[in-house]
Amino acid sequence: MTVLEGNEDQVSIGIDAAVVADHQIAIRGPGVREDFRASPTLAGMAKLTERLSPYAGSLVVVEPTAGTWLPLTMAVTEAGCRIGFVQNRDSARLRQAINGRTKTDVVDADMLARCEAVLGVADAPIPLPGQVGLRRALRRRHHMTVDAHRAECRLWSLAIWAMPDVWRAAGGHAVAQPLLGRWPDLRALWRARLSSITEIVAAHSRDKDPTRRAERIRDAAQGWHEFWIGRLDLDDLAWEIAEMCDDIDIADQRQREATDHALERWRYHWPDDVLLSVLGVGPICAATTRAWWGDGHHLRSAKAAGAFVGLNPSNWESGLSASPSRSITKEGPAEMRLVYYQAANVARRRDPQLAAHYRRLMCERGHTHIQANCAVARKLAARTWAVLHTGEPYEPRDLDGNPIDEATAAQLAVELEVPTDTRRRNRATNPRRGRLDLR
Known part of the structure; x- marks a missing residue:
């Protein structure tokens, strides 16, 4: 593990959130070691704010459990602290590395207090009520x-x-x-x-x-x-x-009822959404992007956007062995991963640049449809992030970078369609590589 450099006098705070029981809080720092509990009630949130107030500016790391992250976010920010989240599987790996098979609320809170230095947990943006x-x-x-x-x-x-x-x-x-x-x-x-x-x-x-x-x-x-x-x-x-x-x-x-409700709320909060200008991004993809990204300013780069969705390929190295471009990390919300995968399947038929990228992966590198489409989805997430940051509608371009209209873009994309025999050959090479799992 790589420990990130930071302020030696910095106080680290971890909260093991609970749904039924009380939240367990651990505060660690030079000369500071506090462990206490706070109930998920209004009184408990007020107590948490009061106890964290002396450590304003510190990052509080929380392992989100159900919807407990939302009231905890409000209590932590009211105390003047920042909040960051770590996924359950990441915290479980760190706990096992530190404490083996021992698991208690105190151990979990103590481990979460170390996550800022070990995992480099970043500040989480506070979502808007509509989000x-x-x-x-x-x-x-x-x-x-x-x-x-x-x-x-x-x-x-x-x-x-x-x-x-x-x-x-x-x-x-x-x-x-x-x-x-x-x-x-x-x-x-x-x-x-x-x-x-x-x-x-x-x-x-x-x-x-x-x-x-x-x-x-x-x-x-x-x-x-x-x-x-x-x-x-x-x-x-x-x-x-x-x-x-x-x-x-x-x-x-x-599903239809949930879709109708979600689209109704999205249109209410983001009428005439600029994300719809991105080829392949429809109402569901745009609404999902707004729900998790908002204006996207908390994501520092296009690569960070792809990593947030969990579409980046993982790497594995050991000694002289290296396996780059393995399966995707799946670190982000499954909801975003699925809609971007589906949107990419449409975008590659409408955008010539994405169609060319898909064709190159299928024809030259022997990827299956699912592998190539995940790569297209990663590029689509990067384009969506760029539109969010600039606020300007997306402009389709040909393979030489010249601006074109949507009809011309769709026509060029059709000309780059992957031959059927190539799809069949890639599937036959390794049938298991063609199975979709975006959980």
Whole structure:
């Protein structure tokens, strides 16, 4: 570990935040060693402010637990102190290095008091009231998105073993999911009108012959119905599929409600947001950026912006071995990481510079789509930070740096599309490298 240089007379303060119990506070410095508790109540916050007031200007390091960081921030700043946060996994590693397997509230608070020197914890900006509400709405939206995806995965897993030919005939979840939502019973699916199945196939796919695919789906349903007779209770199977489809619908509805609320608050606090000028950045990405970054002035550089989102590649070195450009650090909020990944997938189709960067990684360095798209997301975060700092709308440019309009930019990006055989080859080289995990 590298200990950062600092003032020898500086007082270090750590707070082990608690949700139900009292907060544990440790104050360390030359001739100073205090340990006390403060309840999360109004009286406890007043006590904390009073006890920290003699150390105004010091940095208080907190391991955020649930929403306790917000009242602690107010109490600490009222005492004239600064506040910084350290992620749970970082503090856990430091605690294990210092105290091994010993874990108590006093040990945690003492360890947090050392984080300023060991980890170089920086001051955290105080969020505006609108940011706090927007952040919580987007966090709920993120949870609903994850819940919906998990519900879909459960349905896919069941369909793949219970009726794999139906799944393959449908060509994946885009068609299979609405089909099973309408006909969860195999008997009903293979007896359904061909025109009804064709209508769903045409609405959820780009198949040039939806009728032919509908025939294959119905034949597959009939085959698996006959296969399971006497071996599996089809009524139970239909009930389970219907329940899973209901879970997906409920999660999707909750996600839409959270999305609507978040966008409403974002438009209220940031009307005509300049972030929308960045190609690929839509309302959700702009709202998420404002929720966690605000005006972005607490981030000193574009690299700091990428590190905040957790999109920087990690490095590993030992002796003569070195593995640069490994998996991303995932140090930032998962909500920002996911929306920037999704926004990058749009930006590379609209911005020629990002399209060229994506193509170079795919064609020359053998990256998978997920790896290359994470690199594009990192560049997109840097551009968003630049727009926040300058306050000027983003101006698309061609590969030579000349200003162009959005239509021309999109046309140039299309010309840089990665060939299909390259995508297939990169996936086949190492299938596990193509799995997305942005937690």
